[in-house]
Amino acid sequence: MEKNSILVVAYMKNTLQSLVSQLTEIGLQDYFHIDARKVDELDHLSIRKYSLVLISSAIVYKMVKPYLPEDMQYIITKRTINYANIRGLLEIPKGTMVYLVSDLKQSTEETIRILKETGIDLDFRPFYSQEEPNKDITIAVTAGEPQLVPTHIKKVINIGSRLIDISTLVELFNHFQISPFSSTTHLSARFMQSLVDITKELSDEMFRSKLLQKSLENIIQNMDDAVLVYNNSLQIEVFNQHAGEILELDSVKSTKPYLNDLSDSYRDAIKNMAVGQESFVEIDETTFYMRKKRIIIDAQVYSTLIIFRKAEDYRKIEHDYRFKAKQKNLLARYYFDDVKTVNESVLNMIKIAQRLARSNSTILILGETGTGKEVLAQAIHNHSPRKPQPFIGVNFAAISESLMESELFGYEAGAFTGANKSGRIGMFEQAHMGSIFLDEIGDASAVIQNRLLRVLQERQIMRVGGDRVIPLDVRVIAATNKDLHQLIAEGTFREDLFYRLNVLPLRLLPLRERKEDIPLLINIFIKEFQEMLGRPPFAFSKAALELCQEYHWPGNIRELRNVVEYAAHISGDIVFKEDLPMGSNAFTYQSDLLMNEALKVIAEEFKRKGFLSEILVMLEFLNSEHVSSAGRSAIVDYLNKREFNLTDQQLRYRQGLLNHHELIIIEKGRKGSRIAEKGKKFLEYYKENPLAGELRRAKIEV
Structure with missing residues (x-):
């Protein structure tokens, strides 16, 4: 079959190259001889030798028309964007003002229209090289013409020249009376394969994103709990049907109401609830079981998640169990997500701790005071198969030596004067099938160390005043801020007990060794106290942040939280260096x-x-x-x-x-x-x- 000859005409060289490349990729050179020229190259060209002229756009047709013989056949292409290149647009926040840069007004407007129809929700502003640029706009999108972007633009997203739509290709084949869908041409298959090749990665990503979004929406709507998400401006972004009914959100006219649109009692309960806590909250004579967590993206607090439910909705046995367990401190509240860090060493430690959590071996957590040893211990318990079982915490520095033995191991009836007549179970028994956290183990007395050694060896106890051995299945997590090797050298800590405890060691870095976490933690604590105190937003000045970075933080994260709490009470919208109550061992309040x-x-x-x-x-x-x-x-x-x-x-x-x-x-x-x-x-x-x-x-x- 003799080939038909086609002349492709465009205004810009890169557009011309893109169109010819697409026609070649689809395989049209098998059926047509393809030639290409820019508009300014048509002066001395004999167009009559071509069977058809393919023109890139309607505006270009006006430029080409003087060169076209009256009987010359032509097709003005319909164009679409290259979807493989729009990934960068999806990362820009909705509503952001961006330039759409092009040399021709019509192509600019068409590109904006297609992007809008695709669902790209940005504030597109057309830009042509002859106008004065707006310095406030720092992002530009261009369809293959980056050389026209203003020099002040910080981010350029080149989505490439627009592609020929399949409808134009079908029109091209029909013009020459060739079936585009015959067994020899396979135009639709070739075009679709080309489209799939250039968009497969993006399509998969978008599909997964949409599928995930739909799945999450379905999960949230079908949860028995009420779910509410609000952003840093206190605007409610997500809520399910249960939350809408309880909070009467249907009566609020706005599609995205604010927390302040709720009744005073609900609003105050949500604001005053501590982050990371699970609590029973009384609101308008109704008891709710509520949970509150921060959603953090790129080291910034993005929004807040509230999950709550009427207490009466739980089965009575579950309700009684949770209430009593909460009263006795038998539940672990913290998870690994509550360990906020961007420090590589801490992130690696968390990965190791997650693996260690799956075993039953004893863990020893080493770290200075205020570094979050109990948070890590609870996270380990909640990541382990023992999560549904009790978590018992005991602080050896907080309980007197005379009471410690009976608290740990319990006592039988009449064991000593003043004892409960029916006896009492100890903390080890309460932790049966779960985990026991032995905090500040370095402060344990010699007598208690002897008893602990036997418990760790035999996994059984005997109550004070009792003669019956009680077998135990309990995971031991110990922690200390002291140098146990030094205590062993001084003769105040048993070496054999140390080796029983130091099976799976973990070290928590002090804050001075993870200073990149300081801005993240300050931001988290600011949001916490801003909401708790109901005060306007505030931020640390550059000098105040520098002081925090330079300070050695003997009290670690606990001390940093106290500093932010102090600043939240005394500062305006900016916390200055002089406002910070730093001290060597304690606060020395500024005057x-x-x-x-x-x-x-x-x-x-x-x-x-x-x-x-x-x-x-x-x-x-x-x-x-x-x-x-x-x-x-x-x-x-x-x-x-x-x-x-x-x-x-x-x-x-x-x-x-x-x-x-x-x-x-x-x-x-x-x-x-x-x-x-x-x-x-x-x-x-x-x-x-x-x-x-x-x-x-x-x-x-x-």
């Missing part, structure tokens, strides 16, 4: 004197540089009642009125210093600068200071 000393140091620096007066005038302006924030032009105008003439570069330098010392906050974009709480204190310090000459020279009222 106004310490803050004044810090402000004095800053003032002396400005005075040495010779522009303290200008700084005070700038702060005075930003502190005005009618000024919430101001750009550089407004600040310059105010300085000029006060007879301070600064260049733009000089003003930028002074703003940078003020921002460095946390006296002002420079907002992103065009919002300008605003005074910080520390800046207000700086002004107050000078107004109250007897040496207020600088203020008078700056013509500021003292």
Whole structure:
């Protein structure tokens, strides 16, 4: 069969190459001779020698029309996007403003329309090279024309030139009276195979994502528990039918209501509940069993999950068991997900602990005070086959030596004066079939060490005052913040007991050895206390974070949590370095004197540089009642009125210093600068200071 000849015409070279490449991949060169030209290459070309002209778009047709003989046959292609290249778009948050960059208006609008129809929910803004770019837009999408993207753009997503739609290919075959679906052409099969090849990975990913989303939605809707998820703005993003009925969300007009739209009792109960806790909560004379967890993505708190149910819905036996177990502290609350870290060593330790959890061997957790030894012990229990059984925790530093033996091993009736007439089971018996956590084992007395050694060897106990051996099936997890080798050398800890305990050792790093976790933990604690106290959002300044990174944290995570709690009570929207109550062994609370000393140091620096007066005038302006924030032009105008003439570069330098010392906050974009709480204190310090000459020279009222 003699081949028909086709001329493909496009405006841009990359578009032309993409179209020819697609036609070749599909195998059309077997049926047609394919030639290709850009519009500006048509001047000296004899178009009559071609059987058909394939034109890339309607706008290009207008350019090509002067070169087309009146009787020349042509087809204007219908185009679609290359779906294999849109992965990057799926990672951009919905509603984000992005440029759609192209050289032609029509192709830009068509690409935006196709992306919208595909379900890409972004705020697309067309951009052509001849217009002035918006500096606030930092992401650009282009269909094969990255050279046209503005230079300030930080992220470019090139989805490639648009492809020819199959409807155009069918039209092409029909034009030459060749069946596109015959046994010889197999156009549909070839086209579909080509499409599958370029989109298989993305299609699989999207399919899995949609399947997972549908599965999760079905799971949530079919759960017997009520499920509620709200974001950091307290907007409710997900809730199932049970939660909707209990919280009466159907009466709320908004499709995505806020936590504050709930009744006061439900809202307060959800906000005041501690994270990671499982609690029975009384709301409007109804008891609910509630659980609360943070959802963390990329080391940031993304949202909060609440799972709750009316207590009366549980079977009575299960309800009684959970209530009594909770009262006796027989349940482990924490899981490995509650160990928050981005430290590689801690992550590896967690992986090892998860493997060790499956065994029945004794585990010894080593770590300083406040590192989370009990959290890790409970997580190990909840990851083990013993999870449904009791978890018993005993702290050897908290119970007196005289009571420890009877607490651990129980006693028979009449064993000693004041004993319960019916006797009492000990903690080891309560932990039967479950786990017992021996915290601060280094503080155990010699007598208790002897008894523990026998229990670990024989896996049986005898109650105080009893003569009956009681067999046990219990997993032992011990922990200490002391150096047991040193205690052995000093003769205060049995070496044989150490080797019975040190079967599967785990070490928890102190906070000073995992400093990359400090910002993550601060963020988590901020969200916790912000919600608990019902206070506005707040954040640590750069200098405050640097101080936290430099501090040695003898109290570890517990001390860090206390610091954030203190800051939550005393700080404004920014926590400054001077607000932090750090101490060597305990908190040494900051005073106004310490803050004044810090402000004095800053003032002396400005005075040495010779522009303290200008700084005070700038702060005075930003502190005005009618000024919430101001750009550089407004600040310059105010300085000029006060007879301070600064260049733009000089003003930028002074703003940078003020921002460095946390006296002002420079907002992103065009919002300008605003005074910080520390800046207000700086002004107050000078107004109250007897040496207020600088203020008078700056013509500021003292």
